[in-house]
Amino acid sequence: MRWGKLPHHKTLEDYDFSFQPDLDPRKVKGLAALSFVEAKANAALLGPPGVGKTHIAVAACRAGCSVYFTSLDDTVRNLTAAEAAGRLTNKFGTYLRPSVLVADEVGYQPLERAEANLVFQVISKHYEKGSIILTSNKTFSEWGQVFGDEALAIAILDRLLHHCDVIPVNGPGYRLKNRLAAIERDAQVA
Numbered sequence: 001m002r003w004g005k006l007p008h009h010k011t012l013e014d015y016d017f018s019f020q021p022d023l024d025p026r027k028v029k030g031l032a033a034l035s036f037v038e039a040k041a042n043a044a045l046l047g048p049p050g051v052g053k054t055h056i057a058v059a060a061c062r063a064g065c066s067v068y069f070t071s072l073d074d075t076v077r078n079l080t081a082a083e084a085a086g087r088l089t090n091k092f093g094t095y096l097r098p099s100v101l102v103a104d105e106v107g108y109q110p111l112e113r114a115e116a117n118l119v120f121q122v123i124s125k126h127y128e129k130g131s132i133i134l135t136s137n138k139t140f141s142e143w144g145q146v147f148g149d150e151a152l153a154i155a156i157l158d159r160l161l162h163h164c165d166v167i168p169v170n171g172p173g174y175r176l177k178n179r180l181a182a183i184e185r186d187a188q189v190a
């Protein structure tokens with residue numbers, strides 16, 4: 001088991017499903033099943049900040065025999081640097097070797113054309129060879145803006161969505177819940 005660069009080791013046991021009543025626990029637990037990895041299926045966790053998309057992505061990828069966790073921005077930065085150094089083919093291996101690639105935070109930064117093209121290459125090389133679990137705060141209809149090109153976004157989505165569980169997580173933000181509770185507590189003490 002290779003853990004890539006996981007931001008933490010939270011599990012689905014740590015995830016409070018009662019806080020996201022619209023989220024089907026079975027769907028989420030399906031991602032952590034071996035069959036998901038064996039089918040080389042993809043998953044997209046979509047929703048606003050703080051709903052637990054990254055938490056679920058990290059917890060889900062436990063079924064993979066090898067996992068690489070990266071933000072899309074880091075991927076783009078690393079691939080761009082590798083391309084400039086003439087080591088692009090080698091660098092692609094980092095993203096293509098693991099059985100599960102977690103691409104966190106798709107859509108936080110709009111990409112340049114050359115950057116979007118690198119992402120397309122990763123997705124198309126990964127297609128039907130391994131699983132991708134991505135998280136995004138954008139809807140798929142906004143991907144044209146994210147990738148700076150409608151046709152390229154469609155080409156990426158075409159491969160990504162062919163075998164993909166799309167899981168919207170649209171409930172309240174968890175960070176804010178704790179913050180608001182703390183603020184209310186402080187206000188009562190004062």
Ligand code: ADP
Pocket residue numbers: 010014015016017019020048049050051052053054055056135174175
């Ligand atoms: P996102 O990636 O959607 O912005 P994160 O996964 O980073 O959100 O979640 C923010 C923080 O809140 C993390 O520490 C995460 O573990 C926690 N969290 C979010 N939702 C839940 C939940 N339903 N139950 C337990 N912890 C949660």
Ligand code: MG
Pocket residue numbers: 053054055104105135
């Ligand atoms: Mg996140």
